[in-house]
Amino acid sequence: MSAKDTRIGSAIAAATCTLLGTTTTAPVVAEEAANWEFDSALLYYGESDGRVTDLSASILARRDFDDDRFLNLDLAVDTLTGASPSGAISTGAPQTFTSPSGDAVYTTAAGEIPFDDTFLDTRFALNVSWSQPFARLYTLTAGLGFSTEYDYQHMGANFGVTRDFNRRNTTLSAALAYSQDDIDPVGGAPIGFAQMLDVGDDSGKGGSESKDVLDLLLGVTQVLGRATVLRVNYSYSDSSGYLTDPYKFLSVVDPLTGDTLARTPGPGSQGPTGVYLYENRPDSRRKQSLFAELKHDFSGKVLGVSYRFATDDWSVDSHTLDARFRWPLGQSSYLEPHFRYYMQTAAEFYRFSLVDGQALPEFASADPRLADLDGITFGLKFGHKTASRNEWSARVELYRQTGSVASDQIIGNQAGRPQFPDLDAVIAQLSYRFKL
Amino acid sequence: MRIIFPLLVIAFGLAGCTTLGVQPWEREVLAREDMQLDANPVDAALDDHIYFSKEASSGGRGFGGGGCGCN
Numbered sequence: 001m002s003a004k005d006t007r008i009g010s011a012i013a014a015a016t017c018t019l020l021g022t023t024t025t026a027p028v029v030a031e032e033a034a035n036w037e038f039d040s041a042l043l044y045y046g047e048s049d050g051r052v053t054d055l056s057a058s059i060l061a062r063r064d065f066d067d068d069r070f071l072n073l074d075l076a077v078d079t080l081t082g083a084s085p086s087g088a089i090s091t092g093a094p095q096t097f098t099s100p101s102g103d104a105v106y107t108t109a110a111g112e113i114p115f116d117d118t119f120l121d122t123r124f125a126l127n128v129s130w131s132q133p134f135a136r137l138y139t140l141t142a143g144l145g146f147s148t149e150y151d152y153q154h155m156g157a158n159f160g161v162t163r164d165f166n167r168r169n170t171t172l173s174a175a176l177a178y179s180q181d182d183i184d185p186v187g188g189a190p191i192g193f194a195q196m197l198d199v200g201d202d203s204g205k206g207g208s209e210s211k212d213v214l215d216l217l218l219g220v221t222q223v224l225g226r227a228t229v230l231r232v233n234y235s236y237s238d239s240s241g242y243l244t245d246p247y248k249f250l251s252v253v254d255p256l257t258g259d260t261l262a263r264t265p266g267p268g269s270q271g272p273t274g275v276y277l278y279e280n281r282p283d284s285r286r287k288q289s290l291f292a293e294l295k296h297d298f299s300g301k302v303l304g305v306s307y308r309f310a311t312d313d314w315s316v317d318s319h320t321l322d323a324r325f326r327w328p329l330g331q332s333s334y335l336e337p338h339f340r341y342y343m344q345t346a347a348e349f350y351r352f353s354l355v356d357g358q359a360l361p362e363f364a365s366a367d368p369r370l371a372d373l374d375g376i377t378f379g380l381k382f383g384h385k386t387a388s389r390n391e392w393s394a395r396v397e398l399y400r401q402t403g404s405v406a407s408d409q410i411i412g413n414q415a416g417r418p419q420f421p422d423l424d425a426v427i428a429q430l431s432y433r434f435k436l
Numbered sequence: 437m438r439i440i441f442p443l444l445v446i447a448f449g450l451a452g453c454t455t456l457g458v459q460p461w462e463r464e465v466l467a468r469e470d471m472q473l474d475a476n477p478v479d480a481a482l483d484d485h486i487y488f489s490k491e492a493s494s495g496g497r498g499f500g501g502g503g504c505g506c507n
Contacts, residue, residue: 039478040478041478041479041482043482045486054486056482058478058481058482060478060481074481076481078485166457167457167459167460168460169456169457169458170456170457175498175499177499215495215499217498217499221473222456222457223456223457223458223466224456224457225456225458226462226463226464226465226466227465227466227471229466229471229473231473233496233498235495235496237495287493289493289495289496290496291496291497293473293497295471295473297465297468297471302470302471304475306497308493308496308497310493310496314492316492316493318491318492318493320493320496326470334470342487342493344491344492344493347492369490369491369492370492373491375487375490375491381479395479399486399490401490401491425490427486429482431478431479
């Protein structure tokens with residue numbers, strides 16, 4: 001090296017040392033990554049006309065460990081009150097029904113669709129899952145779930161694996177879940193098609209029941225471009241056991257007038273003033289669905305659209321279209337309108353009412369949730385990220401459900417009376433996402 | 437030239453067909469929180485629970501967080 005090079009070299013060395021020297025007076029400490037992330041939410045769901053109201057609080061906690069391993073804990077509490085359609089239909093006279101407990105009666109005015117308002121239930125649910133990488137491109141997830149309410153307990157386990165391909169542009173996933181549910185209805189599970197009897201008479205009622213469900217999910221996630229990602233899932237679900245709703249029943253009607261057959265309670269007893277039979281559903285249900293979701297970024301605004309087609313061996317077919325558009329407001333806030341459209345076809349054993357004199361079908365239910373129906377949701381969410389990068393958000397949604405009954409199921413006077421209990425509900429939620 | 441040119445055509449053709457996706461350094465948008473497919477697990481779980489209770493179909497997106505006596 002020449003003398004000149006050495007001098008330049010020294011100058012550079014001196015400059016570098018000076019630079020390093022000045023920055024080391026205040027030691028640089030790498031910022032500790034937040035380890036716990038919480039997602040908390042308070043939700044109000046309220047239907048109009050004194051129908052169902054639900055208040056729920058939930059918290060989702062995630063703990064990141066090193067090497068992409070994480071633990072998820074999800075705890076939720078729910079209280080449900082309010083009136084629910086029982087499956088009985090409106091008729092020309094006031095109606096009295098025995099409540100599910102068998103200890104009391106409730107009434108419905110003439111010409112109105114009967115609702116059972118004796119429900120009050122609190123539900124606790126806990127889900128835990130663990131996820132970790134396996135080999136270079138695989139991720140394994142395992143989870144356990146548990147929920148309990150007054151008349152229902154659920155326990156489940158799930159296991160899943162994902163594998164990345166193509167520079168992590170494609171991910172294949174497969175997951176399996178199994179659950180066992182125990183149903184212990186208030187008053188006992190009615191025997192299928194047993195008649196509703198007087199207060200204190202439980203001869204048509206049994207004890208507790210159970211069901212199990214096996215779910216399989218296969219999915220592909222594919223990056224389509226710098227700003228677009230697509231997910232497609234295929235699901236298969238097999239339920240077996242007690243699938244009937246123990247609190248729902250059907251009205252037995254006159255074949256000409258369509259009016260509910262009258263009944264007189266026993267002497268000195270309170271009880272139903274009509275002939276009602278508890279519903280009876282098949283003891284197995286196989287469902288399949290195809291779900292596709294696309295997210296696309298439009299220079300900072302994000303559109304998320306999804307579509308699901310579902311079909312099963314109860315002949316319920318449904319289509320669900322869901323769209324969300326996130327609109328950033330400044331650097332820290334956003335507005336997100338939401339739209340959802342749902343439609344389903346009735347279960348093959350859905351019956352508006354049972355006709356006196358006709359042979360009982362093998363299965364029947366008048367539960368409006370198994371009828372031909374449409375649901376539309378409009379919602380708006382507002383979110384804001386604070387200086388400490390925590391986020392709070394609020395959303396309000398309006399849900400309207402309308403249904404219809406096939407004309408060949410409407411008899412006589414039924415045509416002039418309300419048939420499907422259309423639903424209007426408000427959903428309001430406050431959320432706070434924070435790191436510790 | 438007679439070998440190189442077809443080879444280049446094949447090479448470019450194959451490069452074009454090398455499945456959809458982006459390079460690892462092109463993921464700045466995809467990495468954003470609001471571009472994640474599971475961006476709002478709490479909202480999704482609450483909605484799934486509501487619609488499961490009011491409609492006859494459920495799931496599809498992932499596994500539900502547990503059963504309930506509502507459908």
